[in-house]
Amino acid sequence: VGVSFGEYMGNGGQWMNAPGYQTTHSPTEHSALSFSPGQAGAEPTYGHVAFVEQVKSDGSILISESNVKGLGVVSYRTFDAETAKQFTYVIGK
Template identity: 70%
Template sequence: MGNGGDWKNKPGYQTTHEAKTGYAISFSPGQAGADRTYGHVAIVEDVKEDGSIPISESNVLGLGTISYRTFSAAEAAQLTYVVGEK
């Protein structure tokens, strides 16, 4: 699939700006702390009633380390989610 920031541009894959549990997030380079060259990928763990989204991601706190953080509804609306193949 390439670098994390490239996932959203992969031919044949559907994207959206609406979060759903299980969707991948393709962060552009430098977006929300993503690597400035390669971007980043994370997984939506849940969508809360207030629209905030807890995510899981790897390699942020060290190679192979899984970590978690939460984006507010306003932040989540700015992200691109990869749904899967069309």
């Protein structure tokens, strides 16, 4: 998709603090969603990271993520617009 992230950005909950990356609370397609530990079911110590596949016209988002439904298994979730505004998105380079 023409967007890249560093080879090691830390645990999922640390991506939002990675040096040199812009963050926002407005979802954008192909950005990384950095879940804080425990947020929206994320791992309580390390957090989680997912990727925004689509921002729908109503502001809801479709994300892809792996290791939620099993090791190496890619799965998808949607969040409504109000919930999506609570997350931190990391803009790739």
